Amino acid sequence: MGRSPCGADKINGLKKGPWTPEEDHKLVQYIEKHGHGSWRALPKLAGLNRCGKSCRLRWTNYLRPDIKRGKFSPEEEQTILDLHSILGNKWSAIASRLPGRTDNEIKNFWNTHLKKKLIHLGFDPMTHRPRTNFFATLQQLVVFAKLREFAEGRLPWDGHSSAAGLQADVNQAAKLQYLQQLQMLASIASSADTNGLINHITGTDSIPVQEEIDHLNHAETFPETQIPCSFDQPVSIKNDNQSSIFTEFSQRENSPRSPFLSHSPLPPFTDISFGNLGDASTSYSCLGSDLPPSWSDSLFDGQFLTDFA
């Protein structure tokens, strides 16, 4: 594959940069009369000192008569979120679902608005999952700490006591994580007017979020049953009469999404097993953890332990 035509056109002294009204007029006049045909041939025929690529971009992104300009509506915004959670940065595919919007416009809107919004609400804009992959790092941190104690001789390696200690640590951390998520969801509820969403997600139909946070803040222990480690029900912030594009894909896609996406289940959970640590075989099935299967092998690798100590 050779260089792009526009690259070569630089040498020919073709014009770059913003289009003038005169150039726009020439391009529109030509295309309305003849169609665009070959973009490469068009500039010469239309009397433009531009490369074909530049003409195509100007036409498709700005001059096309069916372009819808102006702010994105909440419905369009929701559609973009839905589709992005499924398709990722496939801007042209997303644009094909939004009549009158160009891929460039959607891409810009995503980068300047939606991405920031997701980040602000604590979601990874690429995965649409909560940003803190808490349990993935938690178990490593706990194990590292225990290993360090063990390596320094401060902790006798006793499967039962170690397991109990680990479980206590993890329970405490899970409580913190739960609080973090409740606070994040409370933030979403207040900013996105998503009545009922939080209770729907947490399954606490009769317990207001703030009350739950307060309760947990004062709780001595953290009942494991309260950890929101299972979100079986779909979550919707749309009216029932609004169909979602997501439903079209939901049968074949299983990608995790942020909770303000329509009809979107919260992230699936991955089992975290402590089976390699003595008798501690407690299995935690929690949010968004995706350690590689061999993590424990590498953890106990000699070089790793040397580096760690």
Add this chain to the structure above:
DNA sequence: AATTACGTCAACCGCTTTTGC
């Protein structure tokens, strides 16, 4: 009023995919 920082978006760049021979 001047300067700086930040946000937005049109346009470009270069890579990939599609099309035609």
Add this chain to the structure above:
DNA sequence: GGCAAAAGCGGTTGACGTAAT
């Protein structure tokens, strides 16, 4: 099937406008 040209696509840049200091 192989090749080259054209078209499509997504990431990035930079000019411009506006807000903050």
